[in-house]
Amino acid sequence: xxxxxxxxxxxxxxxxxxxxxxxxxxxxxxxxxxxxxxxxxxxxxxxxxxxxxxxxxxxxxxxxxxxxxxxxxxxxxxxxxxxxxxxxxxxxxxxxxxxxxxxxxxxxxxxxxxxxxxxxxxxxxxxxxxxxxxxxxxxxxxxxxxxxxxxxxxxxxxxxxxxxxxxxxxxxxxxxxxxxxxxxxxxxxxxxxxxxxxxxxxxxxxxxxxxxxxxxxxxxxxxxxxxxxxxxxxxxxxxxxxxxxxxxxxxxxxxxxxxxxxxxxxxxxxxxxxxxxxxxxxxxxxxxxxxxxxxxxxxxxxxxxxxxxxxxxxxxxxxxxxxxxxxxxxxxxxxxxxxxxxxxxxxxxxxxxxxxxxxxxxxxxxxxxxxxxxxxxxxxxxxxxxxxxxxxxxxxxxxxxxxxxxxxxxxxxxxxxxxxxxxxxxxxxxxxxxxxxxxxxxxxxxxxxxxxxxxxxxxxx
Amino acid sequence: xxxxxxxxxxxxxxxxxxxxxxxxxxxxxxxxxxxxxxxxxxxxxxxxxxxxxxxxxxxxxxxxxxxx
Numbered sequence: 145x146x147x148x149x150x151x152x153x154x155x156x157x158x159x160x161x162x163x164x165x166x167x168x169x170x171x172x173x174x175x176x177x178x179x180x181x182x183x184x185x186x187x188x189x190x191x192x193x194x195x196x197x198x199x200x201x202x203x204x205x206x207x208x209x210x211x212x213x214x215x216x217x218x219x220x221x222x223x224x225x226x227x228x229x230x231x232x233x234x235x236x237x238x239x240x241x242x243x244x245x246x247x248x249x250x251x252x253x254x255x256x257x258x259x260x261x262x263x264x265x266x267x268x269x270x271x272x273x274x275x276x277x278x279x280x281x282x283x284x285x286x287x288x289x290x291x292x293x294x295x296x297x298x299x300x301x302x303x304x305x306x307x308x309x310x311x312x313x314x315x316x317x318x319x320x321x322x323x324x325x326x327x328x329x330x331x332x333x334x335x336x337x338x339x340x341x342x343x344x345x346x347x348x349x350x351x352x353x354x355x356x357x358x359x360x361x362x363x364x365x366x367x368x369x370x371x372x373x374x375x376x377x378x379x380x381x382x383x384x385x386x387x388x389x390x391x392x393x394x395x396x397x398x399x400x401x402x403x404x405x406x407x408x409x410x411x412x413x414x415x416x417x418x419x420x421x422x423x424x425x426x427x428x429x430x431x432x433x434x435x436x437x438x439x440x441x442x443x444x445x446x447x448x449x450x451x452x453x454x455x456x457x458x459x460x461x462x463x464x465x466x467x468x469x470x471x472x473x474x475x476x477x478x479x480x481x482x483x484x485x486x487x488x489x490x491x492x493x494x495x496x497x498x499x500x501x502x503x504x505x506x507x508x509x510x511x512x513x514x515x516x517x518x519x520x521x522x523x524x525x526x527x528x529x530x531x532x533x534x535x536x537x538x539x540x541x542x543x544x545x546x547x548x549x550x551x552x553x554x555x556x557x558x559x560x561x562x563x564x565x566x567x568x569x570x571x572x573x574x575x576x577x578x579x580x581x582x583x584x585x586x587x588x589x590x591x592x593x594x595x596x597x598x599x600x601x602x603x604x605x
Numbered sequence: 606x607x608x609x610x611x612x613x614x615x616x617x618x619x620x621x622x623x624x625x626x627x628x629x630x631x632x633x634x635x636x637x638x639x640x641x642x643x644x645x646x647x648x649x650x651x652x653x654x655x656x657x658x659x660x661x662x663x664x665x666x667x668x669x670x671x672x673x
Contacts (some may be wrong), residue, residue, distance in 0.1 A: 346613045499614035500638040535634050541615050 215380035221365030237360035248328030258292035265302035271369030276314035325494035344542035387413035401473030402429035437467025440547025479574030505536035519570025617665035626657035
């Protein structure tokens with residue numbers, strides 16, 4: 145680990161800079177303060193075309209769904225499922241559908257959905273309305289994390305600006321959801337909207353079969369809907385002008401850690417990590433590793449960061465993906481073992497307590513990691529972790545236990561030397577330093593920064 | 606038509622009846638929750654599997670027809 149090559153910003157590697165003038169897309173015209181009003185939104189983007197001809201009862205699917213199919217848009221909530229496929233499943237169901245805009249954003253290292261709603265609520269509403277028209281829904285429910293007060297206010301104002309609801313437009317609702325890691329999981333959201341707790345349920349039925357009020361329910365991440373708003377106007381070819389063939393378009397990422405301006409940025413898929421760090425004003429300390437995809441995600445060691453491209457193709461060899469657009473740098477001063485221990489305990493605490501293997505397994509994993517960190521572990525502690533991991537994986541009702549296991553195993557792999565040192569000698573100096581990885585107790589608050597000119601990736605918080 | 610076993614992990618309360626009635630396919634983890642072999646059940650085990658499912662106090666063990 146000590147030989148890892150630090151990321152430097154003096155020699156920017158090849159960036160897809162030719163495409164830079166095409167950005168920002170989602171973040172175009174972002175206001176310096178507050179939220180963009182409806183008239184400004186329409187001045188920048190124009191009226192959204194009406195998504196004609198919902199698929200129900202027709203042979204062909206709606207024009208918009210076909211367009212989204214051709215665009216290659218995939219969900220931006222983390223799972224990356226093809227958006228058109230999901231919409232078709234809802235559109236062809238017999239009963240009238242409901243659309244849910246998901247901005248629960250329980251991931252502590254992600255701010256993109258709340259930022260999007262706080263600044264550009266009409267883009268998300270547009271996308272949600274278009275999606276509702278395409279699948280034949282008469283209702284759009286925007287779900288925002290209860291801790292994102294400014295986003296809640298912004299959406300409430302934006303909905304008021306659109307009253308009265310025009311003919312052919314769905315009714316718009318706003319709901320706050322509890323701040324919990326799994327509250328944004330689809331079945332948990334449905335459970336909550338149906339009056340239950342925000343905890344996952346056993347599936348099937350899947351939400352697209354039987355969701356809110358037993359109606360077929362399309363749940364899309366807020367950013368996904370914002371992309372739909374632009375694709376409906378500009379077309380699928382336009383969308384594909386940025387990004388890679390398998391991952392077209394731009395994406396919002398939350399960059400945090402030792403950079404001058406942590407925040408939310410719009411990047412082209414395939415852009416280099418270095419270009420993103422440059423856009424954030426460079427590093428303020430040497431990053432020794434990057435966490436991609438948040439606390440269900442994967443660490444990539446410092447030696448690989450230089451020249452790393454933020455695309456599926458480049459991240460897959462590391463077993464990583466952008467997930468919901470989380471890029472978190474860990475500074476060289478931090479102790480990755482102490483950080484992993486803290487997050488592992490938090491992840492165990494985020495179990496909703498419904499499934500035995502998750503409740504017991506994540507707790508046992510966190511305890512074992514802590515024993516290693518304190519130098520108090522039994523011999524064969526890493527075998528114990530592997531055994532626990534196999535007992536946890538694929539045995540919960542939702543993906544939370546799998547994500548937590550992924551995070552812990554990735555840390556043990558990338559920071560193997562540090563874990564071995566701790567197992568032998570216990571706590572290190574770095575263990576005493578203030579924690580770096582954000583958790584709701586120490587939330588990520590990106591420092592306000594100058595909003596960038598339209599020609600470069602834009603930092604909006 | 607092939608069948609396989611599945612557990613509803615939310616309703617499962619680790620009574621462990623299933624592992625006693627169907628040890629061929631079900632073992633218990635260190636906390637008493639069933640670890641299921643989910644490859645399709647051979648016909649000879651199907652009745653035993655159904656009996657195990659019926660014996661579960663919380664009806665958490667499911668004998669499912671293969672989807673697709």
